[in-house]
Amino acid sequence: xxxxxxxxxxxxxxxxxxxxxxxxxxxxxxxxxxxxxxxxxxxxxxxxxxxxxxxxxxxxxxxxxxxxxxxxxxxxxxxxxxxxxxxxxxxxxxxxxxxxxxxxxxxxxxxxxxxxxxxxxxxxxxxxxxxxxxxxxxxxxxxxxxxxxxxxxxxxxxxxxxxxxxxxxxxxxxxxxxxxxxxxxxxxxxxxxxxxxxxxxxxxxxxxxxxxxxxxxxxxxxxxxxxxxxxxxxxxxxxxxxxxxxxxxxxxxxxxxxxxxxxxxxxxxxxxxxxxxxxxxxxxxxxxxxxxxxxxxxxxxxxxxxxxxxxxxxxxxxxxxxxxxxxxxxxxxxxx
Amino acid sequence: xxxxxxxxxxxxxxxxxxxxxxxxxxxxxxxxxxxxxxxxxxxxxxxxxxxxxxxxxxxxxxxxxxxxxxxxxxxxxxxxxxxxxxxxxxxxxxxxxxxxxxxxxxxxxxxxxxxxxxxxxxxxxxxxxxxxxxxxxxxxxxxxxxxxxxxxxxxxxxxxxxxxxxxxxxxxxxxxxxxxxxxxxxxxxxxxxxxxxxxxxxxxxxxxxxxxxxxxxxxxxxxxxxxxxxxxxxxxxxxxxxxxxxxxxxxxxxxxxxxxxxxxxxxxxxxxxxxxxxxxxxxxxxxxxxxxxxxxxxxxxxxxxxxxxxxxxxxxxxxxxxxxxxxxxxxxxxxx
DNA sequence: TTGTAAGCGTTATCAT
DNA sequence: ATGATAACGCTTACAA
Numbered sequence: 001x002x003x004x005x006x007x008x009x010x011x012x013x014x015x016x017x018x019x020x021x022x023x024x025x026x027x028x029x030x031x032x033x034x035x036x037x038x039x040x041x042x043x044x045x046x047x048x049x050x051x052x053x054x055x056x057x058x059x060x061x062x063x064x065x066x067x068x069x070x071x072x073x074x075x076x077x078x079x080x081x082x083x084x085x086x087x088x089x090x091x092x093x094x095x096x097x098x099x100x101x102x103x104x105x106x107x108x109x110x111x112x113x114x115x116x117x118x119x120x121x122x123x124x125x126x127x128x129x130x131x132x133x134x135x136x137x138x139x140x141x142x143x144x145x146x147x148x149x150x151x152x153x154x155x156x157x158x159x160x161x162x163x164x165x166x167x168x169x170x171x172x173x174x175x176x177x178x179x180x181x182x183x184x185x186x187x188x189x190x191x192x193x194x195x196x197x198x199x200x201x202x203x204x205x206x207x208x209x210x211x212x213x214x215x216x217x218x219x220x221x222x223x224x225x226x227x228x229x230x231x232x233x234x235x236x237x238x239x240x241x242x243x244x245x246x247x248x249x250x251x252x253x254x255x256x257x258x259x260x261x262x263x264x265x266x267x268x269x270x271x272x273x274x275x276x277x278x279x280x281x282x283x284x285x286x287x288x289x290x291x292x293x294x295x296x297x298x299x300x301x302x303x304x305x306x307x308x309x310x311x312x313x314x315x316x317x318x319x320x321x322x323x324x325x326x327x328x329x330x331x332x333x334x335x336x
Numbered sequence: 337x338x339x340x341x342x343x344x345x346x347x348x349x350x351x352x353x354x355x356x357x358x359x360x361x362x363x364x365x366x367x368x369x370x371x372x373x374x375x376x377x378x379x380x381x382x383x384x385x386x387x388x389x390x391x392x393x394x395x396x397x398x399x400x401x402x403x404x405x406x407x408x409x410x411x412x413x414x415x416x417x418x419x420x421x422x423x424x425x426x427x428x429x430x431x432x433x434x435x436x437x438x439x440x441x442x443x444x445x446x447x448x449x450x451x452x453x454x455x456x457x458x459x460x461x462x463x464x465x466x467x468x469x470x471x472x473x474x475x476x477x478x479x480x481x482x483x484x485x486x487x488x489x490x491x492x493x494x495x496x497x498x499x500x501x502x503x504x505x506x507x508x509x510x511x512x513x514x515x516x517x518x519x520x521x522x523x524x525x526x527x528x529x530x531x532x533x534x535x536x537x538x539x540x541x542x543x544x545x546x547x548x549x550x551x552x553x554x555x556x557x558x559x560x561x562x563x564x565x566x567x568x569x570x571x572x573x574x575x576x577x578x579x580x581x582x583x584x585x586x587x588x589x590x591x592x593x594x595x596x597x598x599x600x601x602x603x604x605x606x607x608x609x610x611x612x613x614x615x616x617x618x619x620x621x622x623x624x625x626x627x628x629x630x631x632x633x634x635x636x637x638x639x640x641x642x643x644x645x646x647x648x649x650x651x652x653x654x655x656x657x658x659x660x661x662x663x664x665x666x667x668x669x670x671x672x
Numbered sequence: 673t674t675g676t677a678a679g680c681g682t683t684a685t686c687a688t
Numbered sequence: 689a690t691g692a693t694a695a696c697g698c699t700t701a702c703a704a
Contacts, residue, residue: 002451004697015675020699028673047450051390052697055680060387065431070419071629076412083406083433087442092452093431095401097419106423114383115338116428223618256618279615282559282592293407340681351691356683364689388681391696 003046012040023048060118062092063303066109066135067123070097073249073277074292078123078145081296089304091118098131110134119303121145123296127190141306143299143316148190153316155299157290159192162323163199163246166272166288169325170242171207174334175270178204179215179240181229181250193221196246196274215240219250226253234261241334242270248277251285255330265330272331274323284329291321339382347376359384396454398428399639402445402471403459406433409585409613410628414459414481417632425640427454434467446470455639457481459632463526477642479635479652484526489652491635493626495528498659499535499582502608502624505661506578507543510670511606514540515551515576517565517586529557532582532610551576555586562589570597577670578606584613584623591619591666601666608667610659620665627657 009016014033022029022037040046054060065082069075079095086093094117099106108131113120117140124146125132136142136152144154170178180200183193204211214236217229226245233240234257245251251273255265265271265285273280276289302316345352350369358365358373376382390396401418405411415431422429430453435442444467449456453476460482461468472478472488480490506514516536519529540547550572553565562581569575570593581587587609591601601607601621609616612625638652 006697016698017676017700018674021674024699030673033673047447049391049451049697051387051396051451052680053699054387055385055391055682056697056699058680058699062430070416071409071412073407076415077407079412079431080406080433083431084442087433090443094398095415095419095429095431097416097423107426111383115385115387223614252615252618278559279588282588342681352682353684353692354690357690360683366689369689385681388696389683391698392681392683394683394696 002049003044005046005048008037008041008044008046011044012037060092060116061090062094062117063119063121063300063307064094064096064109064113064117065121065123066096066098066125068098068125070095074146074247074275075123077292078296081293081298082121082145082300083296085297085300085304089300091304098125098129108134110138113138113140118307119143121296121299121303122147124192126188128188141303143303145295145299146192148318153302154318155295155302156192156318156320157295157323158320159195160199160202162274162288162290163196163244164203165199165323165325166196166244166274167200167203168207169272169286169327169331170244170270171203171209173242173270173331175240175242176209176334177212177215177238177240177242178209179217179233179236179243181217181219181226181233181243181245181254183218183221183246185218193246200244219245219247219253221247221250223249223253223256226250227257228253230254230257231260234258234263240269242331243272245271245273248273248275248280248285248287251287251330252277252279252283255283255285266332270331270334276324276326280326281328286328286331287326289324289326291323294321338385339380341382341384344373344377344380344382347380348373396428396452397426398430398453399455399457399636399643400430400432400445400449400453401457401459402432402434402461404434404461406431410482410583410611411459413628414632417629417634418457418481418636419632421633421636421640425636427640434461434465444470446474449474449476454643455479457632457635457639458483460528462524464524477639479639481631481635482528484654489638490654491631491638492528492654492656493631493659494656495531496535496538498610498624498626499532499580500539501535501659501661502532502580502610503536503539504542505608505622505663505667506580506606507539507545509578509606509667511576511578512545512670513548513551513574513576513578514545515553515569515572515579517553517555517562517569517579517581517590519554519557519582521554529582536580555581555583555589557583557586559585559589559592562586563593564589566590566593567596570594570599576605578667579608581607581609584609584611584616584621587621587623587666588613588615588619591621602668606667606670612660612662616662617664622664622667623662625660625662627659630657 005016009019022034067075119141148154187194217232219225219229273287280287341352345355358370403411455477484490523530553568555561555565609623616623
């Protein structure tokens with residue numbers, strides 16, 4: 001049917017072994033021979049059979065990306081960073097989304113990974129997610145993006161710092177009653193929301209400001225959730241003068257809630273988010289920008305490097321990327 | 337190293353052929369035998385080697401998704417629809433983004449597809465894109481999403497109708513000077529923008545309204561582009577009272593431009609988009625909603641079905657999904 | 673530097 | 689219903 005390595009070998013008058021070496025750029029091939037083989041391969045329109053190559057070599061040349069969401073901004077942006085790197089590296093990217101507590105049921109990812117990929121990239125799964133642990137249990141080269149776990153290489157931002165920067169910005173503007181829109185009421189350690197809340201606490205304590213538990217609301221990292229959370233804060237008997245939302249999307253929802261109450265971000269209540277979402281500039285939202293695409297890129301690069309150079313025993317180390325405060329119109333000095 | 341089919345066969349006291357049949361659910365296997373083999377396979381924690389299976393069978397069990405963008409709303413939403421179907425079908429999803437005229441250069445996708453996937457899903461590439469034609473030239477089962485081509489199965493909306501509905505809505509509100517924010521100045525046939533503009537023309541002609549060429553601006557389907565386009569329209573000596581933006585994201589940009597000019601959507605100028613973007617409800621944008629995730633889902637289902645049932649000679653047919661006008665605050669009756 | 677040949681783990685054909 | 693075995697197309701010691 002299709003052209004095989006044998007056809008190329010015959011046409012070049014060499015053995016298949018030499019063709020294999022020549023085409024893969026291995027050493028110990030005469031440069032003249034190599035060029036001749038390359039030309040013939042091109043002329044014959046030969047493409048290697050990945051299945052055969054994988055079976056013989058044991059390497060699959062593919063990396064799985066496991067994510068709880070595909071269409072959300074953060075996840076698709078990370079994914080685009082990952083993709084660009086894997087593309088250049090000539091690696092196949094297997095996309096696999098996993099069920100979330102609220103989502104529809106799916107096949108667990110771990111069994112679908114075995115013998116199928118050389119490495120795994122996991123995007124922002126909850127650290128306690130059993131599916132995550134099954135994947136880690138496969139003990140293949142793995143790198144985490146947007147979450148950290150002991151002993152597992154990861155690429156993240158410093159979420160504590162991000163939360164602190166956001167809160168400190170509000171404090172610097174003179175705000176003292178500061179509300180916070182968290183993800184969920186119950187968080188486990190190592191999550192971004194947990195760390196961001198720690199940063200919030202640090203900043204508040206550092207400024208000797210009290211933390212009013214009634215000024216904490218939950219937006220579940222969605223727009224609608226952010227709207228509800230802000231509505232809750234606004235119905236408080238003594239509403240905050242500033243609010244720290246742990247994600248831009250929740251901040252968007254908060255903006256909507258404010259608008260519904262005839263309030264304007266910045267003028268009436270200061271609002272800050274975290275992310276650097278595409279729409280945040282458009283909505284004039286002050287935010288702590290995280291380099292989301294870079295997160296994906298760097299994690300992918302590290303994983304590719306690890307697969308190329310070392311065995312599964314050598315583990316990459318964890319990386320933290322810097323964030324940046326972008327001040328826009330949604331935050332303004334406190335006015336009594 | 338790992339457990340192979342041979343190990344299972346030995347443990348079950350049968351041949352590898354029987355194990356293969358039993359595990360794949362093929363007929364002509366005694367039900368007792370099958371169950372015994374299944375149990376042993378589970379106990380041994382056996383997982384099939386995809387590479388070996390692919391090499392022997394000639395099928396890869398994977399489908400490539402080719403898209404010009406990953407992080408944009410439309411594309412990631414289509415992708416999520418595709419993914420959910422392929423996941424359930426047990427097919428691997430290979431994600432591959434291609435260069436766009438403006439984008440960075442990448443390897444052409446076609447060579448990376450050969451012998452690697454059983455079918456291809458292409459998302460909204462320009463119909464004249466040479467890379468698209470290379471892919472089609474592979475003549476493997478392919479389905480297009482969000483674009484149409486003669487002789488190639490596709491899943492789209494009726495873009496002419498969508499453009500017409502959007503425009504007619506403005507006309508029904510009494511608007512006569514209607515501007516349009518198009519994609520690019522030069523469009524080729526079969527593109528969504530071309531069709532949507534046709535719909536715009538139909539509606540205008542049907543209402544005996546003139547089309548002022550100066551009331552056409554270009555937003556290149558981005559937020560920033562939409563902002564520029566609207567700014568251009570606003571600096572017109574006689575600005576439109578209503579504007580049809582061909583995508584929600586361009587409409588968002590248009591909203592920003594209006595705000596910069598102290599204008600309010602709905603009150604000062606009516607604005608309608610197409611898409612049903614997550615943020616459109618939030619921004620109170622009237623829009624023609626298209627079932628984006630469904631587009632991906634249905635295309636994937638059709639492709640899977642085609643691969644399962646028939647040979648490459650049987651082609652699926654094209655599908656058009658319905659759209660729906662959602663009226664919000666950004667459009668209002670014309671006031672002189 | 674190049675060739676030989678033994679795998680790699682399935683599937684599928686043909687017997688039985 | 690089950691078994692034997694020849695592919696499938698490449699990689700990789702090991703030889704030469």
